[in-house]
Structures are given as C-alpha cells and as structure tokens.
Amino acid sequence: MKRKDIIALIIVAVVVIISGGLFVKTKVVVSRDRLASNLTKAVQNQDGKLFLKQFSKDDQNLKFADVGAKSVVKDMHNHSRDSLSEVGRIIVDGGHVSGTEVKYRFTVENKKVLGLFDSYYLTTRRTPVNVEDYTGSGGPVTIRLKDADNTKVTKSMLKSGFFPGKYNLDVTSGDTQGDYWIWPAGDGETMDLMITSN
Structure with missing residues (x-):
C-alpha cells in the first residue's frame, strides 16, 4: 500500500469512529436531562408506553407493567400539584410528585455505553x-x-x-x-x- 492510501484509510477510519460515537451519544445514550424530558413528555401526553421505555429492561418486561405505567402517568397528569413541566426533573432528582394517589418510588441508575458514555434510566421495586x-x-x-x-x-x-x-x-x-x-x-x-x- 502506498503512503497516500494509508493516510486516506486512517482518515476514513477516524471519520467513521467519530460519526459512530456521535450517533451513539445522540441516539442511544440517554442523559439525565433527556430522561427528565422524556418523563415530562410522557406525563403531559399521558403516554404510558413512553413512560415505561424510560425504565430498565427488567421493569419493562414485567407482566402488566404497561397497565401500571399507563395508570401512573394518568395519576400524575390528573393529580400533580407540581407543574407538569417539572414532573420529569422531580423524578430524576429523586423526589415525589406531590398530589398523586401514592408516592411512587423510582430510582435513577446508569450504565456505560461503549465504555465511554453514561446512559440513564429508571428502576423500581416490584410489589408482591x-x-x-x-x-x-x-x-x-x-x-x-x-x-x-x-x-x-x-x-x-x-x-x-x-x-x-x-x-x-x-x-x-x-x-x-x-x-x-x-x-x-x-x-x-x-x-x-x-x-x-x-
């Protein structure tokens, strides 16, 4: 291989790596701000599916979790004494949305994506x-x-x-x-x- 070809190959590899990293960071990784925004949007729109997508895979796969998530966003939407635009931030910061029928308990956790980026999600404890x-x-x-x-x-x-x-x-x-x-x-x-x- 000629030196010129090696340099071109290195440039292409760097572009692919940077592009892949940016794609992962913007499309796969969920920042704390994006998590809060997604939760707020789910409550404002009473979108149980979007709300449930913010949780760990184990929580999402729990039988009837879709029913529970739909009722949670409805409860928050209809009974929150906090501004609906702040609901996601309240949850991500570890607080309880005031006025709901029960004090829901959610925990924010994170995982590394590609060993570089922190991606955030919610977990909860199952109630037997x-x-x-x-x-x-x-x-x-x-x-x-x-x-x-x-x-x-x-x-x-x-x-x-x-x-x-x-x-x-x-x-x-x-x-x-x-x-x-x-x-x-x-x-x-x-x-x-x-x-x-x-």
Whole structure:
C-alpha cells in the first residue's frame, strides 16, 4: 500500500469512529436531562408506553407493567400539584410528585455505553401481592385484571410482584364476586389483597 492510501484509510477510519460515537451519544445514550424530558413528555401526553421505555429492561418486561405505567402517568397528569413541566426533573432528582394517589418510588441508575458514555434510566421495586380470602367460601380464588382484557392473574404473577400503578381486579371466591384494586408504589413491600363477602 502506498503512503497516500494509508493516510486516506486512517482518515476514513477516524471519520467513521467519530460519526459512530456521535450517533451513539445522540441516539442511544440517554442523559439525565433527556430522561427528565422524556418523563415530562410522557406525563403531559399521558403516554404510558413512553413512560415505561424510560425504565430498565427488567421493569419493562414485567407482566402488566404497561397497565401500571399507563395508570401512573394518568395519576400524575390528573393529580400533580407540581407543574407538569417539572414532573420529569422531580423524578430524576429523586423526589415525589406531590398530589398523586401514592408516592411512587423510582430510582435513577446508569450504565456505560461503549465504555465511554453514561446512559440513564429508571428502576423500581416490584410489589408482591398476598391474597387473604375472608369469604369463608373455601372455594378457589380467581383473579382477573380488568385493564388487561380480564386476563387471569396467577399466584406466581402475584408473588413475583407488580410494577407501580393502579390495577383494577375482578375477584371470585366460591359464589362471591367483587371488584377490587391494588395500587403498588414501587417500594417492594408485600401488599395484602383482602377478599371479603361484602
């Protein structure tokens, strides 16, 4: 190879590396400011999908997390006493949005992308649910999630925990049937669902 060709090859390689780095930094890496902006936009537009995308993959893949995320942005949008334009910054700074039905608990974490850039995302703790049947029916308890086309919720799903948010449940125990709801905050503490006959 000629010296001229080597120099051209080096220049092309440098351009490709710089371009790739800029692409990663602007399209893949999420700064704290961008995370806050995405959260604010999700709440302002009541966009549960965008809100959920700001979380770790484990949280995003949690069963019914989409239902929870949709209810969280709705709660924040409708009940926040803070300015909606500040909601994302409040969450990223570790605060609670005032006025919501529960104090949601989210944590900001980061990971290195290409070993160079810090990319930020949210995590939360799953809330396990313990069912207490006080109906005296002795029959099996069947729980269906109304917000997910009445999908049956199994004991393993209840034990594995829920993403924060409100979940409307249709519960049947023997001949007793009723509507219940749970509202995990993301604190990881077990929540009791008490089924009664009236």
